[in-house]
Amino acid sequence: GGKGEIIQIHIGQAGVQIANACWELYCLEHGILSNGRLMSKPCDDSFLTFFEFSGHEPCVQPRLVMIDTEPTVIDEIRTGAYRNLFHPDTLITGKDDSGSNFARGYNLMASELLDRAMNAIRRVADRCRSLRGFLVFRAIGGGTGSGLGTRIMEKLVEDFGKKMTVIEFLVYPSPSISPVIVEPYNALLATHFSMDCADVSFIVDNEALYDICANTLNVPAPTYTNLNRIIGQVVAAFTATQRFSGQSVSFQELQTNLVPYPRIHYPLINYAPLVPVTHSQFVNMSTAQLTGQCFHMSNQMVRCNPAHGKYMACVLLYRGDVAPNEINSALENIKRAKSFKFVDWSPTGFKIGVSQMPPVYVPNGDLAPTSRACVAISNNTNIRIAWCRLVNKFDKLYQRRAFVYHYVGEGLEEGNFNEASENICQLVHDYLEVDASAPVSNRGSDRED
Numbered sequence: 445g446g447k448g449e450i451i452q453i454h455i456g457q458a459g460v461q462i463a464n465a466c467w468e469l470y471c472l473e474h475g476i477l478s479n480g481r482l483m484s485k486p487c488d489d490s491f492l493t494f495f496e497f498s499g500h501e502p503c504v505q506p507r508l509v510m511i512d513t514e515p516t517v518i519d520e521i522r523t524g525a526y527r528n529l530f531h532p533d534t535l536i537t538g539k540d541d542s543g544s545n546f547a548r549g550y551n552l553m554a555s556e557l558l559d560r561a562m563n564a565i566r567r568v569a570d571r572c573r574s575l576r577g578f579l580v581f582r583a584i585g586g587g588t589g590s591g592l593g594t595r596i597m598e599k600l601v602e603d604f605g606k607k608m609t610v611i612e613f614l615v616y617p618s619p620s621i622s623p624v625i626v627e628p629y630n631a632l633l634a635t636h637f638s639m640d641c642a643d644v645s646f647i648v649d650n651e652a653l654y655d656i657c658a659n660t661l662n663v664p665a666p667t668y669t670n671l672n673r674i675i676g677q678v679v680a681a682f683t684a685t686q687r688f689s690g691q692s693v694s695f696q697e698l699q700t701n702l703v704p705y706p707r708i709h710y711p712l713i714n715y716a717p718l719v720p721v722t723h724s725q726f727v728n729m730s731t732a733q734l735t736g737q738c739f740h741m742s743n744q745m746v747r748c749n750p751a752h753g754k755y756m757a758c759v760l761l762y763r764g765d766v767a768p769n770e771i772n773s774a775l776e777n778i779k780r781a782k783s784f785k786f787v788d789w790s791p792t793g794f795k796i797g798v799s800q801m802p803p804v805y806v807p808n809g810d811l812a813p814t815s816r817a818c819v820a821i822s823n824n825t826n827i828r829i830a831w832c833r834l835v836n837k838f839d840k841l842y843q844r845r846a847f848v849y850h851y852v853g854e855g856l857e858e859g860n861f862n863e864a865s866e867n868i869c870q871l872v873h874d875y876l877e878v879d880a881s882a883p884v885s886n887r888g889s890d891r892e893d
C-alpha cells in the first residue's frame with residue numbers, strides 16, 4: 445500500500461481465534477467478500493496494508509501467518525466460511541498438543557514447526573514492497589502462544605532486524621476464564637524470554653474483556669467469540685490510521701512517543717465507545733465525550749488504576765468524523781483532572797492520529813454502531829499491578845515447586861523459573877522507579893515539586 449505493509453502473525457488457539465474476529469472486520473472495512481473477492485473496484489489502496497492480490501484478480505488474500513502446534517483450531521478456518529480467503533501456505537499446523545506447557549512449546553515443538561512458520565512469514569514478507577512491521581497475537585497462559593510464540597518472536601528479531609517494528613497483543617491469563625493452574629508459570633516464562641523481542645506489547649486481560657461484555661454490553665454469558673470481537677474492534681481502530689487516509693501515527697512514531705525505556709513497553713489500550721447494541725438509538729457521543737470515556741477504567745483492556753500511577757505518554761487514535769477542536773478541549777479537561785498525573789520529565793504531550801474511515805461493525809455484534817471511535821494508548825506506571833498479580837500467583841505455586849517437573853522434563857531448568865520471577869519483579873520495580881522518578885539530572889533543578 446501507499447503506507448507500506450503490515451503482517452499479522454497469529455499463534456496458538458487464542459491467537460488464531462482472534463484472527464477470525466480481526467479479519468472478519470478487515471474484510472467488511474475494505475469491501476472484501478469471504479472468498480477474498482473485492483466487492484467493487486477499490487477507490488484507494490488502503491486494503492494493501494493488510495491484503496495482497498492473490499494471483500486470481502480481483503481476489504486478495506491476507507498478509508498473515510497462522511501457526512498452531514495442533515490442527516483443530518486452524519482446521520475450523522480451513523473448512524469455515526472464510527476458507528477461500530486464506531492461502532493454505534499461510535496456515536501452519538503441527539500434529540501434537542503443547543499441553544499448556546511453555547517448555548513444550550518452546551523446546552519440543554519448536555524445531556520443525558518453527559522452520560515452517562518462519563519460511564511462511566518470509567514468503568509473505570518477500571511480497572511486500574515496504575514492510576513496516578509485524579502484529580503478533582498470542583495468549584501467554586497456554587503452551588503454544590507462550591512457548592512457540594516466544595521462539596517466533598526471537599526469530600523475527602534475528603531474521604528481520606531490530607529496525608522492523610514488532611507489536612504484540614498478549615492475552616493475559618485469568619483464572620475465572622481458564623481453569624489451567626500453571627498459566628502464571630507460562631505467562632511469566634513467556635514474558636521473561638520474549639521481553640526484549642517486542643517493541644510494544646499490549647496486554648489484553650480476558651477478565652477485563654469479560655467484564656466489558658457482561659457488565660457494559662449486557663452480554664448474558666460471554667464466550668471467546670464475544671471477547672475476541674471486542675479485541676477485533678480495538679485492533680481495527682488501532683490500525684485504522686495505518687490504512688486509511690487522515691493524520692497517521694506511524695509505528696515508528698508510536699514507539700518513539702510511547703516507550704521511554706525499552707523494557708517499559710506495556711501501554712494500556714482503551715477503547716470507546718462501548719455501548720450495547722440494544723442502546724443503538726441512544727448513541728450519539730460527541731468527540732469530547734468519546735475522549736473522556738476513553739480514559740475510564742471500564743474502557744481498559746487490562747485491570748489496573750491509572751490514577752494510582754503516572755502517565756509517561758499518551759497516543760489517541762480516532763476514526764470517523766471527529767472534531768479537532770473538541771479533541772483539544774477534551775484533552776484540556778483530562779489534563780486538569782486531579783487523578784491525571786504525568787511524570788515530571790514528560791511534557792504532558794498527547795500524540796493524535798485521525799483516520800476518516802468510521803468504524804465498521806459485524807452483523808449481530810454486541811457493540812452499538814457509531815460514526816466515530818477512539819483508541820487511547822497510554823504508558824502508565826500502574827500497569828505494574830497486572831505484573832504483581834501474576835508474580836504473586838507464580839510465587840504461590842513455585843514456593844511448593846508445584847508442577848515444576850513438567851517443565852524440567854521438557855528441557856527447562858529450575859533456574860529459568862527463578863530468572864523469570866526475578867526479571868518480572870525487576871520490571872515491577874522499574875515501573876515503581878519511574879513512578880517515583882526525580883527530574884532528570886541537568887534540567888531537574890527548577891522542576892522539583
Ligand code: GDP
Binds near residue numbers: 461585589615621
Ligand atoms: P495455546 O494454543 O497453547 O497457546 O493455548 P491458548 O491460546 O488456548 O492459551 C490459553 C489462554 O488463552 C487461556 O488464558 C485462555 O483463557 C485464553 N484463550 C483461549 N482461547 C481464547 C480466545 O479465543 N480468546 C481469548 N481472548 N482468550 C482465549
